[in-house]
Amino acid sequence: MAKIKVVYGSVGGNTELVCEKAQEVLEKAGNSVELLEARLADPVYAADADLLILACPTYGIGELEHFFEIFLGKLAAVDLKGKKCAIIGLGDPKYDKDYHLESARIIMEFLQKKEAKILHMPLRISKNPMVLIPTGFVDRWAEKINELMK
């Protein structure tokens, strides 16, 4: 059983919803999954997992959600070399394409610099998750992550 921690920022609840769906799938596959709000998360505790999932929506002009950005700043001091990681990014196509879904790209760049082991392409959600979740889009990504983690 793998120990998975998911740190997320969410203002409107969409990212939280996607994380809860991924949690459900990964738990069903036999893992223990803990969701941690970035606002309250301790980076050292968060990084102590077999898999760390970082999840954040895009806000401002192609920026990270405020509390998640602060969390990532603190996580920069933690050794993530070789750490299994995965990324969930949310955005909305109504924003300029230069800023669309930037959160996933920013997290990816951060983890690459930290030499973390990024398991798979980020889960990029650019539609209302209430519409997307019933299609199985999040399930398929989480199932793939579960496979790649072994």
Ligand SMILES: Cc1cc2nc3c(=O)[nH]c(=O)nc-3n(C[C@H](O)[C@H](O)[C@H](O)COP(=O)(O)O)c2cc1C
């Ligand atoms: C003020 C504001 C700024 C946003 N800026 C961007 C942006 O630059 N790029 C993008 O792709 N989405 C942007 N979004 C869309 C959000 O990322 C999207 O609605 C997301 O689902 C919100 O997640 P949350 O409910 O977890 O907070 C913005 C939304 C708001 C309200």
